[in-house]
Amino acid sequence: MYILAMDTSNQSLGVAIMKGSEVLGELITNIPKNHSVRLMPAVDKLMREVNITPDQLEKIVVAKGPGSYTGVRIGLTTAKTLAWSLNIPIVGVSSLEVLAYQGRLTASALCPFFDARRGLVYTGLYEWNHSNSQMEQLKKETNMLMEDWLGILKDTGREILFLSPDMDKHREVILDILGEQVIFPSESIQIARPSDLALASMKKESDSTHGLTPNYLRLAEAESKWLQSQKEQKNNG
Amino acid sequence: MGEFSMTKETYILGIETSCDETAVAIVKNGSEIVTNVVASQIESHKRFGGVVPEIASRHHVEQITMVLEEAFELSKLSWDDIDAIAVTEGPGLVGALLIGVNAAKALAFAKQKPLIGVHHIAGHIYANRLEQEFQFPLLALIVSGGHTELVLMKEHGHYEVIGETRDDAAGEAYDKVARMLHLPYPGGPHIDRLAAEGNVTIDFPRAWLEEGSFDFSFSGLKSSVINTIHNAKQRGEVLEDKDIAASFQSSVVDVLTTKTVKAALNHNVKQVIVAGGVAANKGLRNELVNKFADLDIPLVIPPLKLCTDNAAMIAAAGTISYHQGKRSGLDLNANPSLILK
Numbered sequence: 001m002y003i004l005a006m007d008t009s010n011q012s013l014g015v016a017i018m019k020g021s022e023v024l025g026e027l028i029t030n031i032p033k034n035h036s037v038r039l040m041p042a043v044d045k046l047m048r049e050v051n052i053t054p055d056q057l058e059k060i061v062v063a064k065g066p067g068s069y070t071g072v073r074i075g076l077t078t079a080k081t082l083a084w085s086l087n088i089p090i091v092g093v094s095s096l097e098v099l100a101y102q103g104r105l106t107a108s109a110l111c112p113f114f115d116a117r118r119g120l121v122y123t124g125l126y127e128w129n130h131s132n133s134q135m136e137q138l139k140k141e142t143n144m145l146m147e148d149w150l151g152i153l154k155d156t157g158r159e160i161l162f163l164s165p166d167m168d169k170h171r172e173v174i175l176d177i178l179g180e181q182v183i184f185p186s187e188s189i190q191i192a193r194p195s196d197l198a199l200a201s202m203k204k205e206s207d208s209t210h211g212l213t214p215n216y217l218r219l220a221e222a223e224s225k226w227l228q229s230q231k232e233q234k235n236n237g
Numbered sequence: 238m239g240e241f242s243m244t245k246e247t248y249i250l251g252i253e254t255s256c257d258e259t260a261v262a263i264v265k266n267g268s269e270i271v272t273n274v275v276a277s278q279i280e281s282h283k284r285f286g287g288v289v290p291e292i293a294s295r296h297h298v299e300q301i302t303m304v305l306e307e308a309f310e311l312s313k314l315s316w317d318d319i320d321a322i323a324v325t326e327g328p329g330l331v332g333a334l335l336i337g338v339n340a341a342k343a344l345a346f347a348k349q350k351p352l353i354g355v356h357h358i359a360g361h362i363y364a365n366r367l368e369q370e371f372q373f374p375l376l377a378l379i380v381s382g383g384h385t386e387l388v389l390m391k392e393h394g395h396y397e398v399i400g401e402t403r404d405d406a407a408g409e410a411y412d413k414v415a416r417m418l419h420l421p422y423p424g425g426p427h428i429d430r431l432a433a434e435g436n437v438t439i440d441f442p443r444a445w446l447e448e449g450s451f452d453f454s455f456s457g458l459k460s461s462v463i464n465t466i467h468n469a470k471q472r473g474e475v476l477e478d479k480d481i482a483a484s485f486q487s488s489v490v491d492v493l494t495t496k497t498v499k500a501a502l503n504h505n506v507k508q509v510i511v512a513g514g515v516a517a518n519k520g521l522r523n524e525l526v527n528k529f530a531d532l533d534i535p536l537v538i539p540p541l542k543l544c545t546d547n548a549a550m551i552a553a554a555g556t557i558s559y560h561q562g563k564r565s566g567l568d569l570n571a572n573p574s575l576i577l578k
């Protein structure tokens with residue numbers, strides 16, 4: 001089974017081609033360059049390298065966010081259109097979950113996060129179950145103030161491995177609040193691998209190609225303002 | 238197009254997502270609509286009083302494969318029949334454009350078809366070829382929420398912008414005046430309706446610009462409408478909304494039609510075509526018909542559903558590029574400020 005996996009949800013761009021659980025090829029860049037320009041050429045290049053044609057693909061896997069709204073949509077649009085036109089299944093995997101895979105060799109709780117500006121982060125808490133080799137979610141994914149989130153983590157009493165391409169922005173506050181409970185791994189594993197997307201997809205049901213939507217974890221600003229104004233009108237009326 | 242003698246039919250799949258319509262169409266030989274599916278988001282944007290770019294992008298990604306499927310299934314064609322994929326690469330809202338561009342690239346890659354980036358305005362012009370064959374040289378007046386342009390075409394696929402707005406697009410001015418009159422979004426059709434009921438009682442300015450210029454400017458008119466309403470209020474006078482609408486519309490229509498006539502005569506064109514959402518405006522249509530009836534220059538205005546954004550127009554314009562050998566690479570990007578040439 002040939003699988004194409006793609007991740008453009010954050011700064012790094014990742015493409016992997018798998019034959020079942022075997023990695024045939026993987027391409028990762030971590031530079032602030034345009035995903036829209038580079039994704040399709042990257043897929044094309046890697047497919048040629050491993051000598052696979054589009055009609056041989058049997059599954060598409062995509063990182064569905066959270067992350068950059070635009071980046072997530074570029075990945076999802078490409079993945080959905082490929083899956084629809086090739087008439088093959090698609091699986092969307094949370095960008096946080098795939099990043100958590102980078103910590104699967106430890107017994108610590110795993111906290112992947114992405115900076116969401118103004119002190120906010122997109123995050124969740126995971127743990128690798130070593131007996132059945134599955135990623136398990138300990139706390140639901142959320143968009144909240146890092147400080148508040150760290151308070152929740154402190155209460156777990158667990159040792160926590162942090163994983164994030166945006167570590168530098170939050171390292172201090174993490175150490176401040178959690179101190180001894182924290183492990184920071186080296187930088188090379190702070191970026192998700194697209195081959196792990198494919199692995200994560202094996203344990204999941206396929207999504208509906210039309211129904212798969214980005215995992216924004218946040219309403220559009222105009223939408224939340226509008227909802228707020230509706231609420232106020234209701235309260236005043 | 239004689240040199241491309243049609244031994245085989247050409248089918249181009251078009252995709253358009255530059256603003257708030259998710260659209261896919263298939264067009265045969267550049268002039269015949271096979272399918273033309275448009276999913277409008279207007280209901281969703283109404284509550285915000287205008288198109289919110291982030292909301293538009295969110296809807297596009299949710300809709301795109303469904304619209305593709307509907308257009309494809311209705312066409313009864315197979316992928317073997319499709320010669321190329323054409324997509325709006327700009328101008329427009331960048332986040333919205335990106336959905337169409339990336340969907341088009343994925344299709345081109347999956348089905349190994351040529352990819353063709355199309356300028357949105359070229360699409361609006363070519364909407365007319367779905368109705369009637371072009372006669373060159375032709376002059377196109379494009380009026381929409383984002384554009385007010387006069388384009389001269391001497392042959393297929395060759396565009397010369399001879400006039401454009403220096404500030405607001407005509408459609409933008411309509412939307413702003415509509416908001417002042419507390420009309421719902423989109424305001425253009427409401428002003429058109431009110432204008433038909435009212436009388437031209439206020440002499441709003443007309444921006445003719447320098448002698449011989451085919452450019453437009455609507456910001457002065459917009460300010461004048463604001464000031465007039467404001468001053469009347471202060472003096473306790475009552476201005477009828479329908480008269481404001483009629484007076485405003487008469488200024489816009491006067492400038493648009495007068496400049497179009499001058500440009501048409503100046504360049505000896507054989508045909509004048511009107512394109513873009515504001516081409517649906519009855520006041521504008523009537524005045525253009527009146528003025529060109531005397532001049533013996535054929536005027537083409539497409540039906541309403543082809544005036545507003547759709548993908549058949551992109552496929553129609555893309556057909557010309559396809560025959561002229563123009564191709565885009567898989568690195569095609571959305572370009573929100575793409576220039577027509």
Ligand SMILES: [Zn+2]
Nearest residue numbers: 357381513546
């Ligand atoms: Zn348009």
